[in-house]
Amino acid sequence: MASLLPEDYSLDRMRRYYAHFSSTPMTPTSKIRTDAATIGTTTEAARLERQRKAAQVAEDYYDLVSPMYENGWGQRFHYTPLTPGLSxxxxxxxxxxxxxxxxxxxxxxxxxxxxxxxxxxxxxxxxxxxxxxxxxxxxxxxxxxxxxxxxxxxxxxxxxxxxxxxxxxxxxxxxxxxxxxxxxxxxxxxxxxxxxxxxxxxxxxxxxxxxxxxxxxxxxxxxxxxxxxxxxxxxxxxxxxxxxxxxxxxxxxxxxxxxxxxxxxxxxxxxGPWYYGPAGNVRWAHDWQDFWKVFQMSPLFLFVVGIAYRILVFVGLCPKEALNVMDTMWYCCRSVAIGGKMxxxxxxxxxxxxxxxxx
Missing domain, CATH: 3.40.50.150 (Vaccinia Virus protein VP39)
Structure with a gap:
């Protein structure tokens, strides 16, 4: 489970990204947390401020998630329309x-x-x-x-x-x-x-x-x-x-x-629809490799792994910031799946x- 975090994981790396979406200034000692209210109702002023730092936001994001993307989705960081009979x-x-x-x-x-x-x-x-x-x-x-x-x-x-x-x-x-x-x-x-x-x-x-x-x-x-x-x-x-x-x-x-x-x-x-993967819907999985790839994005898997991580954090075997990374991955998958379905x-x-x- 440690693979959830980037190989060269650091709190500074996470703070850099989360600071872009926080409603309060973040310092080197600030607690890292997912600000759901700010994320869902962000103001145009806040969006404009992020736009001025767009290159930095993107760099901070991919520095954080790229290893997880490659492990979970593969070397090609893009979605695809499904082709009948193909993985x-x-x-x-x-x-x-x-x-x-x-x-x-x-x-x-x-x-x-x-x-x-x-x-x-x-x-x-x-x-x-x-x-x-x-x-x-x-x-x-x-x-x-x-x-x-x-x-x-x-x-x-x-x-x-x-x-x-x-x-x-x-x-x-x-x-x-x-x-x-x-x-x-x-x-x-x-x-x-x-x-x-x-x-x-x-x-x-x-x-x-x-x-x-x-x-x-x-x-x-x-x-x-x-x-x-x-x-x-x-x-x-x-x-x-x-x-x-x-x-x-x-x-x-x-x-x-x-x-x-x-x-x-x-x-x-x-x-199936292009978004069946991030939706975690294994119905259209072509083979076991696809099944596992998609199942890892399913609500059931994320719920079970979330509990497991909380236990590991509680006993001191995993940094608590792993839970924040899980939150980000939830928004990553669920948002595009919901937007695609709509x-x-x-x-x-x-x-x-x-x-x-x-x-």
Whole structure:
């Protein structure tokens, strides 16, 4: 059970993240606690303050949860529509193949992965399509882990990693054939900033595609329940401002991209919904590996493990802060599952576009 905490666990690491969502200032000696009231009813002023520190919020979040993501979900930190007869992992591969086909990725292209995580999709595209991928992430841990996994896969010369800010790309103009992102641009308070940077580093005719988190057109800002779920999603996943679909459309158009494909890939999921995993619903598990992966996110499992952790904390065999990490993981899973079921949220809304020739 100690694997719930990051390998280089520290109270400072946890304080850095929880401080972004606390209604009171947090000092080096403050008690770390999940402030449910603040999370569910966060004010616009508080959200704006977090947006000003969006890069730091995202870095603090992924420093805290990335080891748990990899242990529980795998090396590819993204959701996927289910494909009939395939496991979650194989569905991801099928989804990535379709993403590459729609986008128009071709062998030999130099491609930029914006917010690459530990490089799961980058290695998939390198193997499936034969592209050269450069991944950028603001997390040092992602770079180090991504490099290790890429070496294991024998793709060192084909997939490389750069630690940096995708809002200020450290690359020359017109230096890539294509750029893409999986569930990463939502961490920028204004994704249009990243669109502009992608536009700059793409060659004329270059391709730009992403599948990202969004509050769908069904999201109603006047509905308190909708706002609560949005706030839960933001807290549980380190997002400071969930974008809207219309904002994505407007941002791409404003930047100058020509959109040739738009689709909520969630609607392709069959026979079960994309959110059956975070919902902990084992009904659609394809095999025992999927069953265990999904069961670990089920309310029953989280309840039993919560009791076990409380016992370990009580007898001094586990730091009490593990309970806070469990709370965060509850919000991470439950929020997206509820939002998906309500139809107000999708993590795989796709746009594919092109930089005009001659620009």
């Amino acid at each position: 979650i992992s194989d569905s991801m591969t099928a989804y990535e193949k379709e993403f590459a086909r729609i986008t128009g990725l071709k062998k030999g292209m130099r491609v930029l992965d914006l917010g690459c995580g530990v490089g799961g999709p980058a290695r998939s595209f390198a193997q499936l399509v034969g592209v050269e991928v450069v991944g950028i992430t603001n997390s040092k841990w992602h770079v180090e882990r991504g490099q290790a996994l890429t070496k294991e896969a024998g793709l060192e010369g084909q997939v490389t990693f750069v630690q940096g800010d995708y809002m200020h790309l450290p690359f020359e103009d017109a230096s890539f054939d294509a750029a893409y992102a999986f569930e990463a641009l939502c961490y920028c308070p204004d994704p249009t900033v990243v669109y502009k940077e992608a536009y700059r580093v793409l060659k004329p005719g270059g391709l730009f595609a992403f599948a990202d988190w969004t509050m769908t057109d069904k999201f109603d800002v006047t509905q308190k329940e909708h706002l609560k779920i949005r706030n839960w999603i933001e807290y549980g996943n380190g997002v400071t401002r969930m974008p809207l679909v219309q904002e994505m459309r407007d941002g791409l158009k404003k930047t100058g991209f020509e959109v040739f494909h738009e689709e909520d890939m969630a609607h392709r999921s069959s026979p 139809g107000i949220f999708s993590p795989i809304y796709m746009f594919a576009s092109r930089k005009p020739d001659g620009k």
